[in-house]
Amino acid sequence: MTTRVAFITGAAQGIGEAISLRMAADGIDVALFDIRSKEKQLDTVASQIVAKGRKALIVPGDVTSEEEVKNAILKTVETFGGLDIVVANAGILGPLQSLHETSVEEFRQVQAVNVEGVFFCYKYAAQQMIKQGRGGRIIGASSIAGKKPAPRSSPYAASKFAVRGLTQVAAQELAPHNITVNAYAPGVIQTxxxxxxxxxxxxxxxxxxxxxxxxxxxxxxGQPSEVAGLVAFLVRPEARFITGQSISINGGTQFD
Ligand SMILES: NC(=O)c1ccc[n+]([C@@H]2O[C@H](COP(=O)([O-])OP(=O)(O)OC[C@H]3O[C@@H](n4cnc5c(N)ncnc54)[C@H](O)[C@@H]3O)[C@@H](O)[C@H]2O)c1
Known part of the structure; x- marks a missing residue:
């Protein structure tokens, strides 16, 4: 079997870093996407991947830019010869304040990263995976806030509900292509x-x-490695029957 290829956003630290390292440990080559100011951290993650015997590619960019996401995915395919896994992990928390105190700029900024960023990743992942015709795995970052939000988090909660919506639609559309689309919905993870x-x-x-x-x-x-463990399972062959789900990983904070 040829080595699979993963593209991961927000890969410089936290959950994205842990997923990137876990993918490499599981024998997958990894393209690391994060904002340019995180290039030093991306270098460190890339070195750790190489030390595990896998290939790493750094593709810096901003998920709010459709062009940058599109080009980074194209570069990944050009470099590694294909694309099997996309994890749209990058996200921001935004302001923790009342809805009536939140400006439209603050609201839109969170949607730009957490919703449009995921939309761009899903879109270009789907285009490439459909073209390849060998199936694929697409995974997004939702949150406990996308199921049972706390007060004073309206931009973030709205964005994480939206990720579940995108995931459910994409899962139905991509099922005929053997592409599963799921999200993780963590509680508090130490990052x-x-x-x-x-x-x-x-x-x-x-x-x-x-x-x-x-x-x-x-x-x-929870720890980032525990979310990475869930993602590692979702990309395994035996997870092919799981799609459209936003899987809670929260130590029992909330039940579906
Ligand atoms: N930590 C938690 O408790 C928790 C819980 C639920 C969901 N999540 C979600 O998991 C994901 C990862 O969270 P984390 O805790 O690792 O966060 P983090 O802040 O440690 O890391 C997020 C990464 O995303 C990158 N990023 C932010 N904006 C970006 C942009 N515009 N373009 C490209 N990269 C960008 C950051 O540079 C950073 O490296 C997020 O989507 C977050 O909402 C986290």
Whole structure:
């Protein structure tokens, strides 16, 4: 079997980094996409992939630019000879404030990254995978906020509900091409996104966001590698019958 190829956005750190390293550990070559200011971190991730015996390609860009996503996917295909897995992971949290205090600019910025960015990834992944005719796996980043949002998170919650919508539509459209489309919907995972200056004062990692979400202070939080483990399963052959799902991974914070 030829080596499979994955394209991962937001690959410089956090969940995207963990997914990239897990893909490499599972024998997959990886194209790493993140904003230009993260190139140093991308270099580090790429070196770790090479150390695992796999190929890495750095394709810096911004997911809010359709051209940049399109060109990065084309470059990935040109370099590795195909595309089997796309993980539209890049996302931002946006302002944690009341809806009535949120400006349209703040609202649109979150939709541009979290929704349009995912739309562009799904679109160009689908075009390439349909053309290749060998199936594929497309995965997006939703969130617990896309199922049971907390107050003071309207742009983020709206964007993560939208990812579920895109995922459900794309799954139906792409099923005839043997392409599955799913999303992960994590609870609190320990990354930069969930790290706030007040954490230490409140007792440790994730405390500020847990308080914001009304979660118990003593509730365990997840690790990026645990989300990567879920993605690793979704790209395995035996996951072919799972599609259109936004899979909760939240330590029991919320039940579907
Ligand atoms: N950490 C959590 O608790 C949690 C929970 C649920 C969902 N998620 C989702 O998982 C995904 C990854 O989150 P994380 O915690 O690893 O976040 P993170 O902030 O640690 O990493 C996000 C990465 O995305 C990149 N990125 C941001 N905007 C971009 C853009 N316009 N173009 C290209 N790259 C861009 C960042 O540079 C960064 O490297 C996000 O979509 C997030 O919403 C995270």
């Amino acid at each position: 930069e996104m969930t790290s706030f200056p007040g954490d230490l004062q409140l007792g440790g990692p994730g405390m500020v966001i847990k308080k914001h979400m009304g979660l118990p202070a003593d509730m365990d939080i």
